[in-house]
Amino acid sequence: MFGTLRPGCGCNGTAGTYRSNFCGACHNLAEWGRGWSLATGFDFAFLHMLLVALEGAEVKTAPCTALPWRKLPVRSATAEGRQWLNAFYFLLMREKCRDDLQDGESFRGRLGLKLLSQRAALAEEVLSRSGFPLANLVNLNRRQAEAEGSPNPTLESLFQPTSDILGEAFPHLAILAGRPRSQVGLRQLGRGLGAAIYLKDALEDREKDLKRGRFNALLACRCSPELARAVISRELALARVGLAALEIATDKTTIESVIDQLEKSLRPTRNARPKRSRKSQRGVCELLLCCDLSVCCSGAECLTCFDGVACCDAAACCPADCCCHVCVCSDDRSKEAPVSQTVAPPKKRLHCPACGSELVDDFVGVCSIDECRRCRGMWLDKGELEALTSRPLPARFLKPHVPNAAPLRPEGTRPCPHCAEIMQVNRIKGVNVDVCPACQGIWLDQGELNKLL
Ligand SMILES: [Zn+2]
Ligand SMILES: [Zn+2]
DSSP, X not given: OOSOSOOOOSTTTTHHHHXXXXXXXXXXXXXXXXXXXXXXXXXXXXXXXXXXXXXXXXXXXXXXXXXXXXXXXXXXXXXXXXXXXXXXXXXXXXXXXXXXXXXXXXXXXXXXXXXXXXXHHHHHHHHHHTTOOOHHHHTHHHHHHHHHHSSSXXXXXXXXXXXXXXXXXXXXXXXXXXXXXXXXXXXXXXXXXXXXXXXXHXXXXXXXXXXXXXXXXXXXXXXXXXXXXXXXXXXXXXXXXXXXXXXXXXXXXXXXXXXXXXXXXXXXXXXXXXXXXXXXXXXXXXXXXXXTOHHHHSSSBOSSSSSOOBOTTTTSSOTHIIIIIIOHHHHTGGGSOOOOSSSOOOOOOOBOTTTOOBOEEEEOSSOEEEEXXXXXXXXXXXXXXXXXXTSXXXXXXXXXXXXXXXXXXXXXXXXXXXXXXXXXXXXXXXXXXEEOTTTOOEEEOTTHHHHHO
């Protein structure tokens, strides 16, 4: 689960914000020992970015941890936040090392565990003191092994351990930042990203795992790559529901660009791009995270991502991968018209809590409902069900049942499209429907409205 939350190409003005956050994350880890800054990775930078966004931290100038004579713009969290981030990340890295050991990567796993052992007790103490529930985090590998050992695993049961961890960690950032109202949105953002990260790993490792006879979630669930991509897209859409509910103004675009980047990486690759020489890459990367840092580019091993993979040669983890080579930005974004300052804010986009597609607003005589054209479910705000059932409905609502084209999230795990709160399953007139405990809106799956009439 490391190295997935990569920055976007930076062409929409997010490069500077991302870079000051990445440098802040690097400074953050250096507080637990100078050498630990080498373990700064994209996922840690993302976590850091969320916290400083919630805290509203200012950009300051500080010396680079690797090249101290260079002064860089850096954003830092408060002292308590910095301690917490390090503690959480250290325990997450420990689980990653345990996972490496299980996968037969014994040298890397053992070395990592030995290095981390010096700080593990402190990390556990910091998290316990902050009131963070440790059980799921320190048992991540065990929970994952149990899920994988189950006789009938589903994609949902397999991504749950990872989804739970981020679903617990992200809302805790709201507590640290003193913004408890953001917890609901952050929980949804974390759960969606956790699921997407786990499934993306499984999707990328599918062929390799098949050859080596190792466990793979897609193979275990007989799930095709296409279906896996659809489920990841659904989970990313639900993560966006959580992000939309957050009250952070300035950093949302940068955070969203990370989700965009993850979504872009799911697209099947068309043509292999020509490889650039290392020399031509240097200095090209807008983010300057690794292309001008000798720690990464001069050696074969990337020390930034903790994946231990070759970086700039293979372009496997370098941000240059997203901005220097592919440059998706020049294809699509540059054609977009500049955003006018005077335009009113756009209407909030709602996503289907079952399949993740965008909902379409539709006026049906008495009220306006939000429909999903993909799975044919519908969202009703408080009171709309009564208004809708009080008069004859248009014929299209009474169409016969059509098999679902999209993978649906199970009931009881779906977020409210408006406020991101997980909806409860309530029984109305003998039909199980999803009801938001906060705004009292109702989600009806295809066919449920007919049963209620
Ligand atoms: Zn849908
Ligand atoms: Zn709601």
